[in-house]
Amino acid sequence: MAKKITIDPVTRIEGHLRIDCEVDNGKVTNAWSSGQMWRGIEVILKGRDPRDAWAYTQRICGVCTTVHAIASVRAVEDALDLEIPVNAQLIRNLIIAGHGIHDHIVHFYQLCALDWVDIVSATKADARSASALGQKLSGWRRNGYQEIKAVQDRLKKFISSGQLGIFASGYWGHPAMKLSPEVNLLAATHYLQALEYQRKINQVVAILGSKTPHVQTLAVGGVTNAINPDSPSTLTIEKLFNVKTLIDEVGDFIKQAMLTDVAAIGANYADWTTYGAGVLNYLSVPDMPMDSKGTEYQLAGGYIPNGDISQFAPIASQTDPVLYDNIKESIKHAWYDGDWDRSPYDGETEPNYTGYDYEDKYSWVKSPTFRGEPAQVGPLPHVVAMYLAGHAGTKEYVDSTLATVSSLAGTTVGIEALHSTIGRIAARVIRCAVLYDTMSVSWQALIDNIGKGEMDTFNAPVFPSGEQRGVGFHEAPRGMLSHWIVIENGKIKNYQAVVPSTWNAGPRNGQDALGPYEASLVGNPIADAELPLEVLRTVHSFDPCLACAIHLVDNKRTPIGKVKVL
Template sequence: MAKRVVIDPVTRIEGHLRIEVVPENGYVKNAYSSAQMWRGLEVILQGRNPDDAWMFVQRICGVCTTVHALASVRSVENALQLEIPYNAQMIRNIIIAAHALHDHIVHFYHLSALDWVDIVSALKADPQKAAKIAESYQDWKLNGASVFKAVQDKLRKFVESGQLGPFANGYWGHPAMKLSPEVNLIAVTHYLQALDYQRKATQAVAILGGKFPHIQNLAVGGVSTAINLDNEATLNMERLYYIKQLLEEVREFVHNCYLPDVIAISAFYKEWLNYGRGVDNYLAVPDLPQDTKGEVFDLPGGTIIGGNLSTVKPIKSFNDPYFINNVAENITHSWYKGDWTRHPWEEDTIPEYTGMPGGYVDGNEKYSWSKAPRFRHNGNYIPMQVGPLAQVLVGYAQGHKLTKKYVDQALSMLSSLAGTKADINALQSTPGRHIARAIRAQMLSDLALKQWEQLVDNVGRGDYEIFNPPSYPAGEIKGCGFHEAPRGTLSHWCVIENGKLKNYQAVVPSTWNASPRDGKGQMGPYEASLIGNPIAEPEKPLEVLRTVHSFDPCIACAVHMVDTEGEEIVKVKAL
């Protein structure tokens, strides 16, 4: 067997992920993505009330909380063909945007930037020189030599104490690290500042949602966020203007700091624009609905096949059969009973753990708790990459004005800083996924304020409606609820019989991207994106982490834990 490099667990992600690669002559020849947790929410929900599902499923993850709650209520509303009031749509939209802004900021600075930034190198930086470099590519109010010097002094205390805290165990000094000490100091400074701005985004979510994480204000049929401008205990103008203030501050950080940082680092590592493409079929769903039926959206969705933008096909509504009829999951290489490809409404979830008898993946056995979602195209089920890159490409291909505006601006800046022409295809890469995520954050920071204005205008006209009560018919109904979550296309699928959940499935972004091979041997996006990646030191596989982290893995969403012996792990008493 060829020599293997195993990263287990991959850190700076949510959940337990095992990546196994086969290096050859300094590059990755083969790769396997293995999710090491099992998700049992599908089983737990059987027989329960559809109204309650959203409270359960947002416990799938401590990071991706609001997204599962939203997809769940949309799934049940879709089954009932239930419209929700305009105010409820706008409140949901603000929560969607604010949560995603928090998520995108955290992902770049706190989860993945350390793959590119050599923290310890920042101690050698000249703060005056760092200030000049920062001013050359961004207009951010919290730059300056004194700011950079203060951060450098703080970092020096970490290092001299022998306790690097969150910066411990990094591949500092790795030959693949190439930023100057001054750029490293800029990045460390913004890492610390980003902690404050991601918090501002979560504050906005908490005001509307009641708490964060795990919001409390959703309901099948709308929201429970009471609106009364004359009541201090409800959503009033004081709270609304505080939300606006928070959103404006986050927008300033995204536009003036986050996006320029991502583009600058991508330009310094411009050779990486040739690595990490992998699966170039893309899937995104429309979001930020602008009506009560879910037929008009501020963000577009659709598919692109083979990386060719001319193949774009839109997904137009919550009822679009192009999406609903063509999603399936395969379990040939997943630790579930059987070997099938089924539509989510027809699936079961029966765990059957067989492990890896040889200690490594041989390509023939089951090797992951993640299923393998696939999309039917011309009669074949094919892998799809989901995430901000998919949404940006789909929007750009459809001529979506806001997408096109910010993509063109980003590519112009990238070309200028890199000293070489970068077109839309440059985004189909490891750093391209980071750039696309920052572009999406730009759009969401604008659109969050648009949703706020629309909500305030509507309330100002005297409309306080927030809820349309559901009514469950006898017999069987089916629903699909989708949402373009921070990590990509999320869909929840329910089968309701006589008012109770008969079946429930969640097909999540990290299941699409982290999927193992399917029955035809087709790789999932993580696996495919690693092929051809450089790997300078197999004992320190930094480059592998760069590409995996660019997807922002959330394995807790893809799967959950199980004791393979069937023993009870913990008992919790509800008081």
């Protein structure tokens, strides 16, 4: 007999997400994804100066700050057909790639890994064997016995004191946990090391963005980073070489620890390559522009219908009409007035809460569609698109990761395994390595430009009378982000943000098709309905950011149900 379970709130994410599932015979048979807050930033922006929008939109979220800033300035620049200096593009690339790497490291280790890694089991490991395993997998210099043993002793101290701290309330000993004590210990060691390296890459964002979160150096028309090799108060060569040192230190960790960790975990959870695929329409945009017009990109994007790689359609640029003309949002199952499917240019944000109804409206999140269908966005669609587009770094990382997984699992694992919960996690780690490469390329290009005497970082915008429309795209850590703006006589007339977690966390659309979270959960196994770890594994694989998708709480604090979540 089918049983309905509710996880509210889903934790280890940003924002408030509720997931409801029907479970029958140990499997999820239906699911509902509900954003439990309303996002009113679009209302706040009406009537304001378009040049200020990026500062407001960063406040959509305390994690996804830089991504909203870049999408916002790009939207205004698109509306004005404004070019920006190449130096500004390169500095922006360094900021957003640094932010992306930080986000991916935090997601893999601090937000996602504990769904797969049993911290208590790690205390039972042979530390020398764990060290030997780490050294077999890679040449990472911090896989030595002394450091791994110190981590194990630290974990034992936590447990013996009864104070697990950051590891409290986990699903330790759950029957779905499969890693050996040694793999658990190795992963726990890298978990703690990751805290250091996410801090280092965030230093890069702070140096170039003045602060983080909420960078201060973006502007419509470029960046406010003045370049003068002779002035210590500007962006100097010395500062840029400090940036490069930090980038490379983090790159070593990504390539020698993070990539091998995801391969080792994936090999031990091979069955999870058959769960969590969900919506197979993959959408991503090109990013990391290298020219002033935004026509040359380091990273490719494209659309893949229904997972059919033979039908891959590259998207050439962020100004490709295929994007402008085919993106709509539905509110049929969201708490807004009416029932419409519209372009974001014509979208409205008029809240109308009518109660939670599985058959009607049940979320504050709208439902985006591409060509009339739901689409999954995120590192998985982006990595597959880059792989099919022939991006050399992506092909190298995908092939080497799959080769490691195949060796450890004792069977050949192909790229089709990425269409899954565990594949989605692997794609995020692979994209992290790709972003490191793009940072190195952008850094060198910036140094070369300065060497040629090019110092410009800003072109002043001019706002004509009448109406202008523009959209700014960015391939953010969680997937394709777009900000849509309508300007009238120099003021914001309408503004809509279509964020990655809107695409993925959205409820059923105008045609009642399940959203990506919902579809990905159908078919998932559930060993214990009271401890639904498997549901969290698939939901966490998307790295939900519901703060980006919505913003309101239930002030009545109506109790719904409780489950143990971390």
